[in-house]
Amino acid sequence: SLQGIIKFDKDEKSLSSLEIIVPRDLADGFVNNKRESYKFKFQKIFDQEAKQDVVFDSVAKPVAECVLAGYNGTIFAYGQTGSGKTFTITGGAECYSDRGIIPRTLSYIFDQLQKDSSKVYTTHVSYLEIYNECGYDLLDSRHEASRLEDLTKVTIMEDPDQNIHLKNLSLQQATNEEEALNLLFLGDTNRMIAETPMNQASTRSHCIFTIHISSKEPGSATIRHSKLHLVDLAGSERVAKTGVGGHLLTEAKYINLSLHYLEQVIIALAEKNRSHIPYRNSMMTSVLRDSLGGNCMTTMIATLSIDKRNIDESISTCRFAQRVALIKNEAVLNEEIDPRLMIVQLKKEIQELKDELALVTGKQRTSELSQEELLQLDELIEAFLEDNEPDSILDVGADMRKIKYCFIHLKVFLLNISDKKLLSQNTSNKKDSNKEAGEEELKKLKELLQQRDNEISILYEEKNSIWV
Template identity: 75%
Template sequence: MVKQTIQIFARVKPTKKQTAVSYFVDCEEQGGSLEFVVPRDLADGVINNKRENYKFRFQKVFDQTANQEEIFEAIAKPVADNVLAGYNGTIFAYGQTGSGKTFTITGGAENYNDRGIIPRTLSYLYQHFSKDSSMIYTTHISYLEIYNETGYDLLNPQHEASRLEDLPKVTIMEDPDQNIHLKNLSLQQSANEEEALDLLFLGDTNRMIAETPMNQASTRSHCIFTIHLCSKELGSAMVRCSKLHLVDLAGSERVGKTGVGGQILTEAKYINLSLHYLEQVIIALSEKNRSHIPYRNSMMTSVLRDSLGGNCMTTMIAAVSVERKNTGESISTCRFAQRVALIKNDALLNEELDPALLIVRLKKEIQCLKEELALVTGEQRSDKLTQEEIQQLEEQIDVYLEDPDSEVTLNLGPDMRKIQFCILVNMLKKEKKKVQDVTSQLALLYPSTNQSFMSPTTKQVEESAKYDPSNDYTHAQHLMTRKRVLELSVSQQEAFEVFLRDHEDRLSIENNRAVLQQRFVEAKTLGEQVNQIRIRVTFAFNYAFLSFLSNMPCIHYIIYTYMYNFYFFPLYSYKIKSGCLKGLKTEIEHLQLLHEKLKVKLQKDFENWWTQEGARLKVLFLYNMHNM
């Protein structure tokens, strides 16, 4: 929230020196001041206590030499920047008729440099849109005219062809939060600066203008040109919606001085009355502890409620004329500006969730509440799941089954149709995990078989490599024979065979070898059975899963019987045989270790025997040679 008083500026209309009153403009760093010097009139008598000097302070005072560019840079540009940031903004011009309000707000039509605040602001905004590629901007424009306390849409295409009385009236509607909504006021989208300027030109063409003694082209109505801006960052769910009111108030005039009559007199009465109500609102807002603010007295104050003491950053331009005949009205305008400067506004950042995303979220919430209500009341929905809902459920099931986290849950909501559709998911998940655990254990027990165990989530069943325990036997024999193998000659091999026939461990070695070969045969047969059961289990699982996804009834005796006979029972047998296979593996490893120890012992005994026999034969040979 940004708390800020209404900013006030003064602009002096260019006037001929012969008819101008004495005034002084003092420009300071912290602001400026405008001082009027009104000499006493000798016709009022010798005793005259009227003030001669009237000094008023403003944020800045623009003298007669100020151009439109300076006005925009100092007044409108900061407000436009705040609107781009997401804050509401208002700029309104106040002053007597003929003081230059319309020229300041709209500009002159003769020279391009005379463009006013509205066209320059539009140009500035669209230039910013083209430079900022990180935001998405949407702009709508409305143009309201308040003529004789009745609202009209200046952008209504029927405005030119119809009489004013036949046009639809813009009426004020208020919601419970005291927000103002204008009925029959159109919002025209403008994609670029050219379209926005066309709308401005159309509205200015439809304005009520009349010639008066004070002004040849006097606007006889209050006009509010509003730019509605919505901005959103790319990929963001938040949107900022702000609005900028550019207000050209009708000029106040003293009927006694102008001497008008007829329709112009009626218009002047309504103008002065609405400005009087505006002043009442300003006075009420400037007073402390004032509980009631009379916004509803006029349509203009109702429309500008946010701009006056509400959610808005407001700026006022006091248009003054320094001609002698208008001195009183100019001083009155400056006094009004001083009261306006006392009003504080609380500007809020207008940021909210994207309405499109909010609608989607609310629809989901409504659907969820309907499903919960149907679940509580026991009402069964007869309509079938749509193809889109089935596809979404299948995607959720796939994600659920493939998630390695055992704590993951499947959120289906209270819709019984979805629950029935996915009732087997938890069971399938658990059985899938069991199969994976068993197959992973089997793969760890026999890594050399290079088996390709399928996951239960696989869509197709493929023939995996057969388990061959003889590979382990060949590998074990290679390891045993590779250790401590002696390079035996033919005579040594013959001697080893003779030594082995008489060795005490010969029978143990032969028995272990026979038992080991028998266990290898049993392991091979059991491994083939495990492979066959695994293929059947996987096929049954995939068949049931595909049937489940094909909208077959989830709770059905046939499906349950099929799963029991072809999935759960084989899976139980699979676990038993896998356990037996694991036991055989342990026994084979034990026999291999025992066989290797006997082999090593036999080799050492033979080496010792061969050494002793060689020494004995050598001694015997030397003895025989000596005796010869």
Template identity: 40%
Template sequence: MAALNSSETVRVIVRCRPMNQREIDLKSQTIITMSTQLNHVMLEHIEQNNEPPKQFTFDAVYPVDSITENIYADSVFPLVESVLEGYNATVFAYGQTGCGKSFTMQGINTPGSLQRGVIPRSFEHIFEASSVAAGTKYLIRASYLEIYNESIRDLLGKDVKATLDLKEYADKGVQVPNLSWHQCTSVVECERLMDKGNKNRATGATLMNKDSSRSHSIFTILTEMCTRSELDGKDHIRAGKLNLVDLAGSERQSKTHAEGERLREATRINLSLSALGNVISALVDSHSKHIPYRDSKLTRLLQDSLGGNTKTLMIAAISPAHDNYEETLSTLRYANRAKNIKNKPHINEDPRDAQMKLLQEEINRLKQELINTGGVTRGGNQLLAFDGTVG
């Protein structure tokens, strides 16, 4: 393993969406003002005239006319670049239900759209980099899971309703042992996996959002890179992991009027988000001796992203409408605490259980079998791809 780098804080940005039709119909007033030069967010409480606006400062702010292309270029691009160097990185979207988290992460998934989401742009970024990197072999795999009612489900598995367990390893941290991983050789394959997972994801209608996500989702891209060293003639493997997290939205029953199953879902969502908030608070409290990661499946899965070996970006999504004042204030306070979390990312070099290494060993075994059985060679060398097929 490479030596630990100095710690770095979680990067936090805020995006404000335009008024939606519901807010327009309610004749909502705008209470958000943003300064992109100073990265300030001003929140006005119009029902309390004597109360001065609350001001927050973040790493970047994106007003109602912002486009995802710029958000990606400014704030996400450097993280994905670090994944290609062998770091772990996490991008997660947080905010009230209906505030544009899924829009930012998934976006308008058509080529050339300025509002193409963070997840499909990450696919393009990784495969474009792998196609031009001379002398480096890539193995790219993806998984997609959701946490629904505090149960983990594989959105790409044979049985999407089956629940999976978490397991914590001393050397690898928290893992989902039976989660399916899918090898990808193109952007199109990644997009197909994303579309398949999205169709299996739990969603439902509420008064605040007709397509409300009822689960937290994590799309993970694992990139292994193998480079032959000119110094020792050996293969050196680095592994970078990118977690793309679309959290379910916090919500109030008084606004959504949720009942029955929707109310139970909302209760679970709010409890897990509260657990996440408690972890963030404990991490930034110098007197805290215990970080309550074990209070929810979400915080256990994000354990390495909050205070661990990961470069992390939080995208806080907010509404500009005055009737969402309390929820917006809560989101901004939540995000303001998160920017003080310190992580200690380092490059993952030569992981002992790297899939690429296992595949290479299988290739070498197949080569030997071909030689032993008189298999056809090309110029004295058998050429094989990482999937074990003859090249």
């Protein structure tokens, strides 16, 4: 129980329940018909003691995993000013453990990309601020922005297929975590802040930090594109609550209007038979078009203030979150063919079909093969003959000139082999005959030697017998 106002029951196996108790106001009299309790159910509830790493593991990590697999993802924080949206999304600067969802997600994504060597990855980031229904590029290349007007203005464009494109929003490549964090820091530096009585550093604009990932397997023409929107919405409190006037009042009205249109889109999506969804009413809903009711895995973080004065705002936030929970998105894998590789493949296929057609129709080319073509054919034949694989193919296309040349070349090659074999055989026969003749001569010499030995023995014996 938080100050006796908000009660919640954590359940790891099923939905967690939250109850907001409205204390009695004596000014309303002893008997009044005001509702005293509001109950809501959510997938997960965190108290004010929850650590940033626990929030990341539960909320952002599953979405980041889907984005790495090729699906789109969105995480957006909604709630009144001072309830912890920016701390949850971006984090605090006091200590390293206060890092929010964006820096932790960047760290996780680059860690996973480094581990995966099976694909080639390209990562870009963009950072958009929506203030008074106008978009601004927070990663402006000029960097030094002292006023909002110094930043590049971003406009919405729609193609014939009703896809949204953001003109002038820069995509900055980030090859590692450090580069991505530097871009985040640059964007946060450029982010405009105003002071209100409720919070001296409350945001008066919506901010969308987007991570774009492209992946391709080496040699494959298929590319996967995915993006992860990390959204910090402006404070959802009513205009009267902000206690501001002048241009700050105008800001508050724009904020409330855009959040109102966001709510209208959520309500329309929750109604099953609704044919028209009013995405175009505001820049925020246009940008998040595919995140709400589209091809995206979307998670919402609703932040509440535990102060008794903010009970109405807390109830309003919970109601909005319950409506968002009714939306069913259908995320699909974002795959496409690399047009450059596709062009190469199609050119090759067209040439093969032309060659095949010429072969079938008999319309053969009569011009002689060039010296360069002959050299290429020689290289192909040599590579084919040196390849020990039984399934290797000599592919020279459907050109009879080249096919005839290859047959002649192979015939000459085989004839040369036959001549070499015959020469080798003759040489071998000659060697064999010479060997036999030598052995016969040696045999005769041995016999002659033996005969002479015998004669010497006889003579020696006769000489001895005479002396006796």
